[in-house]
Amino acid sequence: MRIQDSGAVAGERSRLTGIAYRLLGSLTEAEDAVQETYARWYALTPARRAAVESPGAWLTTVAGRICLDLLGSARVRRERYVGAWIPEPLPDRTEWGGSGGADPADRVALDESVGMAFLVVLESMTPAERVAFVLHDVFRYPFPEIAGIVGRTPAACRQLAASARRRVRGERTASRPDAEQAAAVRRFKEAWEAKDIGAVVGLLDPDAVMTADGGGLVGTALRPLVGARRIAEYLVFIAGKAPGLTLLERTVNGRPGLVAQHGTDVVTVAAFALDGDGRVTRIWAVRNPEKLTAWTTPAGGPGAPYEPGVR
Incomplete structure (x- = not known):
């Protein structure tokens, strides 16, 4: 059953789905990841939710970590996928x-x-490259915030994004x-x-x-x-x-x-x-x-x- 959210937190759903779709390549998985993100938000006590200075940043961090985990398991699943x-x-x-x-x-x-x-x-x-690149180059998140999602230093995240950017340039079509x-x-x-x-x-x-x-x-x-x-x-x-x-x-x-x-x-x-x-x-x-x-x-x-x- 879909959790009903409201106010400013509800307004984050579209952005989170956009991030998750680009990270996962699946609208279905993206919506599941966002729903899990909201489930974790509402699992917090009212006092803990009130203590979060930026609910949007909190939701993005959690959604990014969920997607990072899913990307790791997706690579294994796709090795067994029939065809391309x-x-x-x-x-x-x-x-x-x-x-x-x-x-x-x-x-x-x-x-x-x-x-x-x-x-x-x-x-x-790689999952870490994809998260760093999408969050920084597409959604303009700073590397210190991305570091908290992928578990790397900001400098390492900068390198991940740079590596991903080279892949994009190498494959870019007219x-x-x-x-x-x-x-x-x-x-x-x-x-x-x-x-x-x-x-x-x-x-x-x-x-x-x-x-x-x-x-x-x-x-x-x-x-x-x-x-x-x-x-x-x-x-x-x-x-x-x-x-x-x-x-x-x-x-x-x-x-x-x-x-x-x-x-x-x-x-x-x-x-x-x-x-x-x-x-x-x-x-x-x-x-x-x-x-x-x-x-x-x-x-x-x-x-x-x-x-x-x-x-």
Whole structure:
């Protein structure tokens, strides 16, 4: 049962969820971590809560430690994960149809730091690097406060963040304006729907990589597909094996992407990265149904198509 909080403490929930999602790559786990944070807050006696000078700082410290512990156990779980693990995709507010009744876009601001490419880079970091980098570079927390969360000195935290920053710089891809990415995704959708292998190949970088996440629950490629023609042939093959599949242009983690529906069921959410010439370099296709609960079709339809500049 969800704990009801109020006042200034309640106002921290959105920020804490945003931090936890970036740290964990899962909205479900992020919400659980935040709920545990609030449970610990309300487990304090009224006198101890009154003695806390900054409830926001206290909640952030506890949430950060919970996420740090979860990241350690997540690395072990993901070693047993079937196939590739991709962060849980976030819908735009018009797409939200989950059971919680709240809009994830109201809890997690859809900016560059929740883009799929950025989240995938975060997955390559150690838990301590990820916590130090996200809290400092994204949320501007000072290193002395971060030190209390990761159990290191401020100087060590500074080094952790610097190491993480180098990883981000090394993996950073060209960022196209939303309108350009939307147009590229639309062309890709049309070529895929037409089952035109040549057209799909022409829209992909020759060394493009497609990674799919089925979690062992649905059929999908277990290893990344590398190369434009291999990806195109695979996608056209899949389209031929799934009659009735509908492709929709949707916002995925704040950027133009595609959602595949079979009937009323969302079966795949795809995020894209483009190069400086507008060709697709990376595709992340999430098919694990446990990661698609936020994409349940809300009453009244599947949501609005992507519109640049509209959130």
